[in-house]
Amino acid sequence: MIDFDEQFMSHSFDDAFCDESKNLLQKIGSQKRYTDGEDIACGGMKRIVNCFDSFTDRELARAYPLNDKTKLNDFLNEIRLASKLEHPNIVPLYDMGVEDGQIYFIMKKLSGSNLQDLISSSTKNSDILPLNQCLEIFLKLCDAISFAHSKNILHLDIKPANIQVDDYGQVLLCDWGLARDLSDCDTVSEDLSTQDMHPVNLELSYNNKIKGTPGYMAPEQTARRFGSRSSRTDIYSLGGVLYFLLSFKKPLEGETLEQLIKKTQEGDFISPRQRCPDLMIPTALNSVVLKAMALKPENRYLNVAELANDIRSYLSGFATSAEDASFLKQLKLLIKRNKTLFTLGSIALSFIVLLTAYFITQLKEEKLTAESAKFHAEEMAQKSIISESEARRAQKESEESTLQALGLVEDLQTEKKYSSTLKNQAAEELMEKAFTPFRHNKNYFKATETINLVLQLQPNNQEAIYHLALMEMGAFKFKQIKDLLKSYHGEQETSWITEAISPFFDKAGRMKPYTWQQQLNLANQLLDSSYNADKQYVAWHINSSIHNKFEMPDCIKYARASMAKRNKSSHFQFTADKLSDASYRVSIARSLCAPYEEIRHWKISELDLSHSNFRNLTILWNSPLKKLNIAHTPVNSLNKIWTLPLEVLNIKGTKISDYEAIYQYPLQALTINEFCSDLKRLNSISTLRELILPQAVYSPQEITKLSKNIKVTFYNYDR
Template sequence: MNNSAKKDRLDSDSLHRLDQGSEALYDLVMSGNDQDELPSDVLEIMDDEPRYEQKDDIASGGMKKISSAYDKLFRRPVAKAELKNKSRHEVISNFINEARIMARLEHPNIVPVYDLDANEEGAPFFTMKLSGGKNLEEIIELLNNKDPQISEYYTRDRLLEIFLKICDAVAYAHSKGILHLDIKPANIQVDQFGAVLLCDWGLAREMSQEENANLSDSELKYEVEQSLDGKIKGTPGFMAPEQVDPQNQKRSAETDIYGLGALLYNILTLRKPLTGASLDQVINNTLAGLFPSPLELNLTHPVPPGLNAVVMKAMALEAIDRYASAEKLAEDIRNYQQGFATRAQEAGFGTLISLMLKRYKKQFILGSIIFVSFIATILFFLVRLKHEQVLTNEALVLSTESEARLKTAHKQLQSSEAEARQLLFDLQEEKNERLALQQATFPQLRIMISRFQSKDDFKQARILSQLLYNLDPKDNSIILLAAYTSFGALDFSKANTLFSKLKNQEKYQWLIEFSQKYSVQQAPIAELHRLIQQLSRTPNHLRKNLNNNLLYSITQSYPLEDRFELAKKMLHDESLNHSHFDLQLIDGEYHLSLANNKTFGHIKPLHNLPLVSLDLSNTPCVDISPVENTPLKRLILNGSRVVEILKINTKTIQEVDVRNTQVSNVTFLKNSSIETLYLNKHWTDLKPLQSCENLTKLYLKDLLYSPKYIKNLGLNCEIIFY
């Protein structure tokens, strides 16, 4: 682009993008002032050099390619999408439309778009978030190959959680009037921290007011991706029948529901639902709905009937027979996860009873024993009563024969009444015993909930608290416990329902108001920070578990940028507003320094953040357990108050500095990948370091170890005394 064109673009377009402060800056530039008077950051923004530095190719399709790039303006890595070759105007328009559609969809599980522009040759491109990890197709392939690490981590339950996030993303897109039309495992990115993104919206289209209206021939070329035979657009095996049928050009939300069903089939069976020896056969099978149900497959881990029914309903041949929305599909999956029958299953009475028995096995056994005992007692009472009635009738008949026999019968009747009273007394005793058993069970469940919470296993704690609530839904303390665990799990809708049943709601009014506000939308991270600040001013018994539960749930549900921002704010609060939080992203890796912060006491907010370097030197930090599973390569504790290190990620750690600390045990480094180690003035048994094959430099306090001891260790590294 020449200088004249750039100036024209500045004159026409930029004024619409600048706010009032930027307009003043623009006037200063256009008035001809010397550029030396402008700040260096402004000059950098005005630089005519290309904004993006191209790097490696990531993926390539028929029309476009994705590559990694470096955004020099915002100084961050991005993914860059561009057309592979010069294309027709309608292809270019479709490419730009894809970027605009993605930009409209702001959702945690939809890849965000950063920029849309054109290069000097006029070729359009757009940039978006660069996501690491693997796509779901690669994960399923590794599961088929029995990869031990992948198989251990990606259980069926975890794969279902990924599927639910995709359902949420599709439901959100549908609420904005957008269809994806290419849902498949290859378009689902899962990073190493569990974040899930639905990508590649190249086939996406907007729903019209009549969303099932036929497409014109020109639109059809757009909607249907051409393969080798020039007929199909999409991915055979995951496409709905209406996508592969040239005579049926209708697209609706149910089209994406079919894609979700095919995805669920692939997740549950690790196989594609529709296969064939040729593309034509796959298309014919799709049009005829010919594919084996998951239950018909000979799988190592058979698919439960409830999930099988969900798959078959979602992949129904006729769109009207499928789920009405992605929310309804997700709701059925959650029904299965909670032990209930799915709506698609149309379970009979026997199935419902079987599922209920699995959910409440112990309670049902206890209730059955009590019920059988009660029935047996009643039967015994009725038999005895019938017997006494017979005796009474006989006595009346024989009353004329003998006054003595009448008196005898009367005495027998009195004896029977005494026995009946004793029987009623026994029934009351059994009822009291049942209540006593229930009262003895509840404290044990509360103890188990507390134990799970202390171990940060908040999912199990919530399950048990819900079980308590189901057993006794009128106990105010049990309602409060269930409300807390739902609130901590960010299920504000459920928490709001439970809070509304409390007797003394005034005490928890601020929690109730927060639950009501965010019962139907995700709470912004800034609001969660203010909530945690308010929790810090509440009684300790509430703050301890609810605060930790919120941090755990945020780790599972929020993007990495939000989690770093929350950690920064929480440490800032902890340090009485005098802390610094030096976070740097270098070559895609996060390095954090909290050195010389004198007031904060713990690093709980750093739990499960992907840090490779952490500097806690000259801080009052005592406990580093929140980062024990973090993939740290470098840990600096020089001058901190850490006394003992029980566990660290031995697979990634390369450098540890414990100078000027009380740490006197290096057992935590046994069999680790440590390369450089700084020890303090306290004598330490160095034998665990004999297993560290990568150790190259060891810094020891002078005169602390004898030469003989050092020699006998046989360490193959450089030992430096200081």
């Protein structure tokens, strides 16, 4: 044992201060600790330079504020807040001080690349980062923000350029210059629409009083009227970063700062899945982005942990809270999540079947052996006792084997019954909740897709076979119908289908070429026969599919002849003129020939349906419509055609009272009815230049609130 006497302690103390230690102490006392090198970066608020720490012999980074009182205050605020944030995914602050009259702080020198450069570089080199790797980076970012929120601190400038990723997978969130403590008073700059807008570098985070980065900043960062900044403000920016990781593009883009701010305030951005269909972005992650970037803060995630949990749910194979996962989606995820278990279960089930067959075979063989032993015992008297004993033993073993086999068979039947129940349940839900609504809305493509999925689950579902035959008949796919009718044994009458399609086949059973007149005759034959809902449905399906069978000149002849036949007005007009951009101008004004299925899927840019009985807006889906006249029609809502690129719209004489869809169109000219509850809100349509109002309906006070860019005229209103 060492004796720690006074002499030992004295020698130890002297040894501690050897020459080398004394030199170090002298160096610390006489030399300036930090030596600056080359500039690393310069932003809107501070300048960062390389820095060498002579005391610890390592390279660091030193930050100086720019020469501005406001920036100095924010620089001090960054030091105060960053000192509270000790987290593996937040850049650490090592030291601060004043040198030559200038304040500074010391932080870790970053390695690797920021996320913006990393993604841009990988896409240019066709070496795209795997989705799971991107999500792991995003989760580390969420952990950093969640920790900051636990300290009541908001970052307010989350973007890919502020996220550093090194070669070893370390993720660091940088630049807390705009961060704010929630315990402080939440001040926000005035409405940016009243400030000077310059087409400057839109990546700047601190320019013209903008506290955030346009394209990633939340609406409440642009103006007080969108609410106070909160943890959900950072969640919006996190959604923007996730958008970038999924699509490799900024969520909002524009040529000027004014455009970007306006898009931010209106929530005007395209979902990543729609914007980049070729990237096959998962629906679940697309829903997470839309929820995180909701225009209203209350519609976003409650906190960062909830957002991160949705990402972890996706990575673990579960549905996210942001998506409304159906029963089928949950079932697919369950199978995918337990792929090994389901595979082993299938193998085990096959093994049980084989084992059961083996036991039954063995049972038969043992029975034969027992009978042979008994017969042999009767012939051999001397061995009768022994033979009888052996026979009984064999019989007992065979009975035990029989019981085991029966148990295995019962388990197998239970498994099959459970699997069959799941498939039946899924098929019934598809028929009731998907196929029937699609058919009711005459969405023929979705109806066909759904009925095929039902038959995958239940190949012998007679109702599905019958309805698929109707769908194929409407699409003029007569060859498939013959095979379907052979496998149909249900109660529905099918002879009319066979009779209707037989003229289209030759004696050898091959389908003959046919004209548009023959297709029209078949549709009219079905419509003119005694009322049958299935025949009516097939006829409208045939009318809507003409664009797939004939060129446009024949389609126009078909539509004119078909509509004229059922027109109930003394006046009938149908014109279709080709425009220079390969689209058409169509007019069916003052005609009463609903429905109008024949023009479904046409490339129509100008459509006049005024004074008609038109009401089914679904036929206008995906049309490149720029001019639409539905004056004096039964249409009472435009909510089914929000996405049309309408520039001229006339809703005079309609019952439309919900104008939400109208506010979304890029309108230049608009004729309205008497049901507009907020005339001033039409100012939000920035492209609107001409507004036509009913005479003596709206007050002069309301009209004077309209923008001076809008020319107002009137038409005589006849109630």
